[in-house]
Amino acid sequence: MPPSTDLLQGTLDLLILQTLAPGPMHGWGVAQRIQQISKEVLQVGQGSLYPALHRLEYRGWIRADWGNSENNRRAKFYSLTDTGRKQLETELATWDRFSSAIGLVLGRVGEVQA
Amino acid sequence: MMWEWLTRLRFFVIRKKQNELDDELRFHLDQATQARIAAGMSPAEARRQAMVEFGGVERTREQCHEQRPGWWLGTVKQDVRYALRGFRRNPVFTITVIATLALGIGATTAVFSVVDRILFRSLPYAHDDRLVSVGLVQPLQKQEFTLGGFFFEWRDNQKPFESVTFETGYGDCNLTETNPVHLHCIQVAQNFLPTLGVAPVAGRSFTADEDVPNGPRVVMITDGLWLSRYNRDPGVVNSAVDIDGHANRIVGVLPRGFEMPRLQDVDILRPAQTNVAEQQKANGGIGYRMWAFARLKPGVSIAEAKAQMEPLFLHTQQWIPAEIRNGFSLQVRSIRDLQMQDVYRAAWVLLGAVFAVLLIACANVAGLFSARGAARERELAVRSALGASRGRLIRQTLTEAFLLAIAGALAGCVLAQILLRVFIAIAPTGVPFLAAAQLDLRIVLFTVVLALVCAGLFGILPAMARPRAAALAARQTKSGPQARLRRVLVVAQIGLSVVLLSGASLLVRSFWNLEQQNLGMQTGNVITAHVPLNWERYPHGTGDFYLRAEAAFRQLPGVAAVGVSTSLPPGGWHGATGLPELEVVGRPPAPAPVREEVVWRTVTPDYFRALRIPIVEGRSFTEVERGTDVHLAILSKQLAATLFPAGDAVGQHIEHPVFNPYRQPGPVFTVVGVAGNVKNGGLTGDEEPEFYELRTNVHSEYWDSHNCFLLESSLPASLIAPWIRSRVAQLDPTAPVEIDTMKQTVSKLADRPRFETALLGFFAFCGLLMAVIGLYGVISFVATQRTQEIGVRMALGATRIDILRLIAGEGVRLIVFGGLVGLVAALATAQLLKSLLYNVGPRDPFSYSVVAFLLAIVALAATLIPARAAMNVEPVVALRYE
Numbered sequence: 003m004p005p006s007t008d009l010l011q012g013t014l015d016l017l018i019l020q021t022l023a024p025g026p027m028h029g030w031g032v033a034q035r036i037q038q039i040s041k042e043v044l045q046v047g048q049g050s051l052y053p054a055l056h057r058l059e060y061r062g063w064i065r066a067d068w069g070n071s072e073n074n075r076r077a078k079f080y081s082l083t084d085t086g087r088k089q090l091e092t093e094l095a096t097w098d099r100f101s102s103a104i105g106l107v108l109g110r111v112g113e114v115q116a
Numbered sequence: 117m118m119w120e121w122l123t124r125l126r127f128f129v130i131r132k133k134q135n136e137l138d139d140e141l142r143f144h145l146d147q148a149t150q151a152r153i154a155a156g157m158s159p160a161e162a163r164r165q166a167m168v169e170f171g172g173v174e175r176t177r178e179q180c181h182e183q184r185p186g187w188w189l190g191t192v193k194q195d196v197r198y199a200l201r202g203f204r205r206n207p208v209f210t211i212t213v214i215a216t217l218a219l220g221i222g223a224t225t226a227v228f229s230v231v232d233r234i235l236f237r238s239l240p241y242a243h244d245d246r247l248v249s250v251g252l253v254q255p256l257q258k259q260e261f262t263l264g265g266f267f268f269e270w271r272d273n274q275k276p277f278e279s280v281t282f283e284t285g286y287g288d289c290n291l292t293e294t295n296p297v298h299l300h301c302i303q304v305a306q307n308f309l310p311t312l313g314v315a316p317v318a319g320r321s322f323t324a325d326e327d328v329p330n331g332p333r334v335v336m337i338t339d340g341l342w343l344s345r346y347n348r349d350p351g352v353v354n355s356a357v358d359i360d361g362h363a364n365r366i367v368g369v370l371p372r373g374f375e376m377p378r379l380q381d382v383d384i385l386r387p388a389q390t391n392v393a394e395q396q397k398a399n400g401g402i403g404y405r406m407w408a409f410a411r412l413k414p415g416v417s418i419a420e421a422k423a424q425m426e427p428l429f430l431h432t433q434q435w436i437p438a439e440i441r442n443g444f445s446l447q448v449r450s451i452r453d454l455q456m457q458d459v460y461r462a463a464w465v466l467l468g469a470v471f472a473v474l475l476i477a478c479a480n481v482a483g484l485f486s487a488r489g490a491a492r493e494r495e496l497a498v499r500s501a502l503g504a505s506r507g508r509l510i511r512q513t514l515t516e517a518f519l520l521a522i523a524g525a526l527a528g529c530v531l532a533q534i535l536l537r538v539f540i541a542i543a544p545t546g547v548p549f550l551a552a553a554q555l556d557l558r559i560v561l562f563t564v565v566l567a568l569v570c571a572g573l574f575g576i577l578p579a580m581a582r583p584r585a586a587a588l589a590a591r592q593t594k595s596g597p598q599a600r601l602r603r604v605l606v607v608a609q610i611g612l613s614v615v616l617l618s619g620a621s622l623l624v625r626s627f628w629n630l631e632q633q634n635l636g637m638q639t640g641n642v643i644t645a646h647v648p649l650n651w652e653r654y655p656h657g658t659g660d661f662y663l664r665a666e667a668a669f670r671q672l673p674g675v676a677a678v679g680v681s682t683s684l685p686p687g688g689w690h691g692a693t694g695l696p697e698l699e700v701v702g703r704p705p706a707p708a709p710v711r712e713e714v715v716w717r718t719v720t721p722d723y724f725r726a727l728r729i730p731i732v733e734g735r736s737f738t739e740v741e742r743g744t745d746v747h748l749a750i751l752s753k754q755l756a757a758t759l760f761p762a763g764d765a766v767g768q769h770i771e772h773p774v775f776n777p778y779r780q781p782g783p784v785f786t787v788v789g790v791a792g793n794v795k796n797g798g799l800t801g802d803e804e805p806e807f808y809e810l811r812t813n814v815h816s817e818y819w820d821s822h823n824c825f826l827l828e829s830s831l832p833a834s835l836i837a838p839w840i841r842s843r844v845a846q847l848d849p850t851a852p853v854e855i856d857t858m859k860q861t862v863s864k865l866a867d868r869p870r871f872e873t874a875l876l877g878f879f880a881f882c883g884l885l886m887a888v889i890g891l892y893g894v895i896s897f898v899a900t901q902r903t904q905e906i907g908v909r910m911a912l913g914a915t916r917i918d919i920l921r922l923i924a925g926e927g928v929r930l931i932v933f934g935g936l937v938g939l940v941a942a943l944a945t946a947q948l949l950k951s952l953l954y955n956v957g958p959r960d961p962f963s964y965s966v967v968a969f970l971l972a973i974v975a976l977a978a979t980l981i982p983a984r985a986a987m988n989v990e991p992v993v994a995l996r997y998e
Contacts (some may be wrong), residue, residue, distance in 0.1 A: 029140060030147040048144055049171055052137070053179035060183055071143075073150070078140045 014046065014054050016097060019082065019090040022064060026081035028071060029055060055080060063089050137180055145170055191508075195515040202516065206488075210520070212889055213484055213571070217524025219882050220477025221563040222531030227470040227875075228559040229532070230539055231463045239451060240373050242313025246412040248421065249377060249454040250280070252429075253447045260447040260454075264395030264403025266432040273428055276421035277410040281311040283376065284388055284406045288822075290650050290850060291345075293358045298648060298852035299341070299383040301359070302376060306387055309336075309370075311411050312377070319353035319368030326367075327387040329394075333364040336385040339372040359384065360650045361850075377409050377451045402435055409451065422448040437775070461951050462872055468948075469619065469879040472612045474563065476883050478570040479612075480890045483605040485517065485571050487897045490599070510576050517571035525564040529555070543871050602894050607934040609890045613883035614938025614971060619949055620873075620880035621963040622956055627873040629955040630866055635686055636794035637727040642826055642858035643833045644684060645669075645840050649821040649851055659816030661847055662823050666720070668843040674831040679723035680811060681824050684858075686795040687865045691716040693772065698807065700759060701769035701784060714755060715796050715806040723808075724750075724791060726828040727858075734766035734789030737810045748810040749785035755805030756790045765790050785809065799865045800954045826858075833857045872952060884971070887934075888978045895927045896982035906986055907994025920980075920987045927979030935971055939964065 021027065021035050032055075033046045058064045063086035071077040082090065145166055152162035181187065203210040241247055250270070251260030262270070262282065271280045282305050289301035306327035309316070316336065326334050335357065337345075346352045356363045364386075376382050388406075395403035412421055429446040436444060456463075496509055504512075532555055647665065649658050662680055669678045683690040695712040721737040723729075733756070737748060749770060756765040765787050773782040797804050811819075829836055837855045844853050899906075906919055914922075946958035956963070 028143070030144045033144075034151075047169075047171065048141065049176050049179070052141070052144075052176050053183055056180045057183040071147075075143060075146070076139070077143050078136070 016093045018054060022080055022082050026079040028077040028079050141173055195512050199516040199519050209488055213481055213520045214524045216477050216480045216886055217567050218527035218531050220474050221525055221528025222535060223882055224470050224474045224563050225532035225559050226535035227466055229556040231467050232556055247451045248410055248418055248448050249451055250408045250410050250448050252444045254443040261405050262408045264406055265435055267408055268392050269432055270428050276416045276424045278413050279307055279311045280410040281305045281308045282406045282408045288648050289360050291359055292361050292850045296850045300381040301384040301386055302382050303386050303388040316368035317371045318350050321368055322387045327389055329389055329391040331389045333362055334367045335364045336368040336370055337366055338370045338374060338383055341383045342369050361652055379455055418448055469616055469876055472616050473879050473883050476609045476612050476886045479605040479609045480886045482570045483602050483890050484893055486602050513576050514572050521564055521568040606890050606894050606930050609887040610934025611938035613887040614935055615942045616880040616883040617967045618942035620876045621966050622949055622953060623873040623876050625963050626953040626956045627869050630799055630869055636792050637729050639858040639862050641828055641830055642726055643836055644856050644858060645825040646854040647844055647851055651821045657817035657819050658821050659819035663813055664847055669827060672839050675827050675829045677722040677726045677828040679720050679726045679826040681717055681719040681723050683717055684824050687798040699771045701771055713804055715804050718809045718811045720811050726826040729794055730792040731789045732792055736789055742813050745814040747783045747785040748788050750789045750791050750808040751787055752791055752806035753793050758805055888974050891975055892978040895979050898926055899923050899982045899986040903994050906989055907991050910991040916987045920983050923983035923986045924979050931975040
């Protein structure tokens with residue numbers, strides 16, 4: 003298992019929002035999806051996942067509803083609210099600007115664009 | 117954005133269910149286990165690995181909980197609960213802090229609320245910062261005035277002012293309709309109100325064609341008169357009112373709160389209707405006295421205005437008779453300064469005293485918190501070892517300080533309100549605007565914040581400074597710098613309270629002197645009746661009326677003597693002449709460089725009898741002499757000694773010439789006797805030489821319209837007063853009567869010093885109390901901290917006296933040091949009190965000895981109580997003491 007990389011401050015919120023963009027998902031699913039897509043680089047433990055989910059919920063960016071999971075168990079599904087969707091766009095834009103700026107400074111423009 | 121806030125608000129109000137989170141976490145764990153089973157692990161191993169990876173749940177739960185908006189409020193609640201529990205465990209600390217804060221906040225707020233109205237209030241004029249009073253001063257007359265002969269010259273040639281106006285001082289007048297009342301009428305220039313920036317609430321100001329010699333009889337009335345006489349009826353404008361027997365038209369009503377710049381009582385304003393040409397001839401060419409006020413042009417300072425007026429003043433000074441010309445100088449000052457001249461000093465002293473009390477209170481709170489902080493050092497260390505962050509500990513301390521400050525502030529506000537009531541109740545009428553004083557919220561806030569800073573700062577210091585591990589390990593804590601700080605605070609408190617006590621003891625002694633002084637006359641059993649008459653009703657003089665009234669009073673039961681005089685000692689208005697104007701016949705006029713004032717009273721023989729003024733040489737006036745046309749005089753002892761140092765006053769003749777402006781011969785008086793000195797320059801003023809003229813019955817036309825009766829009677833004034841009124845009403849139903857007892861009049865004069873003494877005494881008491889509390893706190897803290905050491909010492913053979921000496925020695929050092937510092941400071945600041953003191957020097961050794969003695973007694977008691985407790989500790993208990 004490759005060593006997990008510490009997430010940049012504030013990026014976990016962005017990752018969660020992005021993961022939830024296609025549709026509702028429960029906490030376990032969000033963690034798994036992030037892990038899969040990042041090719042096992044990013045591992046989100048429950049200790050940081052659930053406080054983040056709660057924080058986003060308190061802010062009104064995502065909402066939580068109880069539903070049934072794929073194996074028919076009661077689970078809490080999170081989905082983006084309208085505010086959340088807007089917030090995602092803003093955060094993505096910020097991220098792009100930020101990462102390309104870092105790329106410029108590090109002289110790795112090509113790689114970032116690829 | 118809106119939605120976001122709404123969401124937060126919703127979660128703020130509604131709490132999520134605790135078990136929801138648990139369900140969610142359990143689901144997560146189950147899924148992780150399932151995933152591992154799916155990957156081929158045995159169920160047991162899958163669960164074990166999932167649990168290991170999952171980690172602790174409690175931390176997650178807490179963090180989720182902390183995400184909730186308003187979560188911190190809960191911790192505040194926790195802090196508050198913790199603080200309250202601490203207060204309950206330590207009630208002495210709590211009560212002391214709250215009482216100290218309440219005293220400090222209450223006293224400061226009450227006094228500042230009073231002083232603020234006096235020193236910093238806004239005047240009821242538009243742009244009052246540009247209003248000034250302009251006039252002449254001379255050594256005997258420090259209040260500037262001007263003269264009709266100069267004023268118009270100044271007005272027409274001045275540059276620095278937008279406008280210049282004047283009033284001609286107070287004038288009595290009587291409202292002669294049904295229910296006659298005695299009113300205060302003041303004559304003003306036509307531009308008086310516009311210059312002050314005062315607009316009438318009904319009607320209008322005077323017009324230019326009303327302010328001409330022999331102009332129409334028009335008046336403006338004040339709000340007070342409008343209310344009492346007309347119930348604020350707006351229809352009063354243009355109606356007629358009878359004043360001194362003439363119909364006057366009311367043209368306007370002054371706004372509520374209107375006051376004259378010199379703060380005289382006023383009911384009615386009239387146009388001055390000055391004849392300028394006549395002013396330049398009258399009174400030897402300098403005109404009559406008036407008081408001038410001016411509005412500065414924008415951007416002109418008072419100093420610039422004075423500089424620009426100086427040439428005009430020097431020009432007009434030449435018109436003053438040569439013999440008195442040089443004493444005069446020009447004065448321009450703000451109206452605020454004019455009003456507050458003799459209240460300023462007292463107000464600043466009060467303010468100083470109250471800030472000293474506030475400082476003592478703050479030092480006390482700081483000391484108490486610092487001691488408590490040191491005592492709780494171990495507790496703080498334990499809490500931080502258990503995971504409380506430093507921020508959390510500081511917040512906890514702040515919460516405590518805040519709670520105590522709030523409690524202290526509430527108690528302080530109540531106290532301030534009570535104190536304010538008391539001040540108003542005991543204050544003399546002479547202190548302007550006191551009655552309208554109200555609690556000032558700004559100053560409440562200021563004192564609360566100050567208390568908070570003191571408590572917070574000194575409470576936080578121990579939480580900030582200590583390396584925690586050391587505090588945990590050390591069994592006996594001894595914080596060097598903290599302890600030194602507390603000692604410095606106690607020394608400062610003792611020093612400040614010595615300053616306060618010294619001031620108070622000086623004032624008490626001065627007040628004692630004032631009360632005990634010999635007035636030179638009796639004040640008990642003397643009732644005075646002041647009967648001002650309407651001049652115009654008595655074209656042949658008022659003497660006839662006063663003589664008939666005197667005869668009527670003599671027939672009243674229980675009246676032993678009835679005297680008539682133009683004025684009354686010891687204070688208030690009286691007639692006067694200059695010492696050089698009393699020329700001893702047969703002696704060349706002595707050059708008198710100093711223009712000393714001589715009090716002049718015209719009296720009947722019973723004046724001396726009613727007031728029991730002794731005749732020390734010669735004889736008194738007799739009733740028989742009243743019927744003859746003679747000029748007889750009695751001199752006061754002081755005047756006799758000045759004029760006749762050889763002691764041969766009786767039988768001499770004194771001429772009182774008239775200067776108009778050149779000397780013309782005047783009446784020649786024969787001195788028949790010398791009377792004892794009587795206090796006649798106010799209670800605190802110097803005794804002035806006095807000249808008594810016999811009032812004869814012969815010339816009724818010489819009497820003026822203000823005379824007082826003195827009735828000696830053993831009956832109470834309340835019984836005699838209606839009789840006096842009815843006798844006067846029978847003679848002249850339009851004449852108002854003011855009845856007082858001589859005792860009341862004298863007591864009223866002492867009101868002001870009594871007020872100042874009571875206030876400063878109160879503050880000194882508060883200060884001493886708090887300083888003693890502080891001292892007691894520090895000593896008992898030191899004693900408790902050294903309990904173990906005491907045990908060791910006793911085990912090694914120290915006697916109880918040794919222990920007493922050990923602990924009390926600490927206190928004595930603080931007392932001596934603080935006392936010395938305070939005495940030096942007190943001697944340095946006592947000069948400020950000088951003008952408030954009567955017959956006591958600001959370095960009066962007796963007062964300082966009393967202070968030193970009092971401080972020593974009280975402070976030693978505060979030291980000995982904890983020291984005795986330490987002395988009586990059982991060595992075994994002390995050794996085991998943790």
